[in-house]
Amino acid sequence: MSLATLDLNSDFLWLHPETVVKCTACGGSAGFQSAEVLLPVKRHEQNFRAAGLRRMQFSKVERHYHSSFRDHYLRFTKLGQMRPVGSNHHLGSQVLSASCLWGTSVCTVCHQHLKIKLNWPEDAYFQLSYASRRLWFYNRDHVVGMMRHLTNATCKPQRLPNGNCVADPWGYWFHSELATVFKTKKARKILPARLKRMLRL
Numbered sequence: 316m317s318l319a320t321l322d323l324n325s326d327f328l329w330l331h332p333e334t335v336v337k338c339t340a341c342g343g344s345a346g347f348q349s350a351e352v353l354l355p356v357k358r359h360e361q362n363f364r365a366a367g368l369r370r371m372q373f374s375k376v377e378r379h380y381h382s383s384f385r386d387h388y389l390r391f392t393k394l395g396q397m398r399p400v401g402s403n404h405h406l407g408s409q410v411l412s413a414s415c416l417w418g419t420s421v422c423t424v425c426h427q428h429l430k431i432k433l434n435w436p437e438d439a440y441f442q443l444s445y446a447s448r449r450l451w452f453y454n455r456d457h458v459v460g461m462m463r464h465l466t467n468a469t470c471k472p473q474r475l476p477n478g479n480c481v482a483d484p485w486g487y488w489f490h491s492e493l494a495t496v497f498k499t500k501k502a503r504k505i506l507p508a509r510l511k512r513m514l515r516l
């Protein structure tokens with residue numbers, strides 16, 4: 316892949332900054348480095364506003380990758396698209412850095428750097444099937460967080476000596492995002508052992 320068309324409407328996704336994928340070369344665990352895309356704004360329409368979106372026109376997209384990954388090319392060809400929600404609100408040139416599906420997988424096993432377009436959650440390294448559903452995780456810490464929540468019925472927030480709560484990065488995901496089928500009594504009995512095996516503890 317030397318040149319690709321970037322679609323602002325479908326090539327971005329909410330991803331954890333430390334997302335682990337399966338290496339397409341050896342199947343090992345590989346860190347995913349999301350591409351950064353520079354979008355110089357050519358023109359924007361002041362009068363067009365809806366739900367926080369503003370219609371803008373981009374002149375071109377330039378490469379803006381980490382120096383080790385200079386051979387990536389992304390090009391945005393559809394002018395006049397809506398800006399994706401969550402991109403920053405300043406006008407002018409800007410970098411969309413979070414969660415572009417294009418990027419590089421850096422394998423911890425075979426050490427290859429591969430340019431990929433992420434197919435999420437298909438490509439998640441940490442995943443299992445339970446009750447005919449895919450249960451996927453962004454990374455090892457996410458699996459550990461899931462185990463903690465499954466085995467702790469009350470899930471009281473941890474407190475520091477000064478009384479402040481320790482923020483639980485996976486609490487919101489577990490309580491608000493995760494399908495109920497993975498939180499039933501039965502799941503709490505079966506899943507912790509499977510998650511432990513997944514982490515090879």
Ligand SMILES: [Zn+2]
Nearest residue numbers: 338341422425
């Ligand atoms: Zn590999």
